Amino acid sequence: MKRRWTRRRITEDLMKAWMLSSFVIVAGCLGLILWTVVSRGLPALTWEMVSQTPKGGFYMGKEGGVLNAIIGSLYLASGGTFLALLISLPIALYLKTYLGKSNWGHYVRLSLDVLWGIPSIVYGAFGFILMLALGLRASLLAGIVVLGLIELPIMVRAMDEVIRRMPADLEHAALALGSTRLEVALNVVSRQMLPGIITAVLLAFGRGIGDAASVLFTAGYTDRIPTSLMQPTASLPLAVFFQLSTPYPAVQQRGYASAVILTIIVLLISLGSRWISARLNKYTIK
Secondary structure, X not given: OHHHHHHHHHHHHHHHXXXXXXXXXXXXXXXXXXXXXXXXXXXXXXXXXXXXXXXXXXXXXXXXXXXXXXXXXXXXXXXXXXXXXXXXXXXXXXXXXXXXXXXHXXXXXHHXXXXXXXXXXXXXXXXXXHXXXXXXXXXXXXXXXXXXXXXXXXXXXXXXXXXXXXXXXXXHHHHHOOOOHHHHHHHHHHHHOHHHHHHHHHHHXXXXXXXXXXXXXXXXXXXXXXXXXXXXXXXXXXXXXXHHOOOOHHHHHHHHHHHHHHHHHHHHHHHHXXXXXXXXXXXXXX
């Protein structure tokens, strides 16, 4: 008995050491990435960077900023998230209300998982081929559509996992009172799972605003702020890529500053999602 207890104690200590070392490695990598970006980009992060569009010679170290990329990223991510939400929420509610744990529900969830794992460059190539077939050019609209396709499986699966955690008694009580499945989905499920749905939306938004490969072929790049859906638009990830690709050290430092701006936006989105979820969780039944 004592030998068995000693073996279990050693096993537990080894697992604790393994988990702690894994946490330290992940936290260390995150800290190293943030330190690299912030230490190199913060000195170049000026008001001019966030308030002006690129001027003549910007990519050779002259004046200007990345306002076009900031606004373009917000346009792309907001439009793609809105488009994905219009499709994702009905799918997630249908999975919960009508398919449940059936075989069809399993196949749909498996398909969404596969779509989630497809690299974004594949979505970009698909959008580019579709644009060529329709005779379209790189535009804000094309970038929104492709980002919507990328965010769709993320949003549906996140919503589905949240909705499946809803207490079954609420659904059964609503059905017992004579509500239809559609009324249960709209009036019970969607309201009860509102914090999780908002978190899923913000999670997808964060993925969309940080994606570069998909918008490289579809949204294009320009130094101007788009005024139409059919005009090309810049994005922060591509601004970082183009600036770091130049041989000028001053422009490379601006690239790190653009990365700092993108990191701050994603951080604010994460903090905002947690704050909203905490506020709305007070009004849900556990």
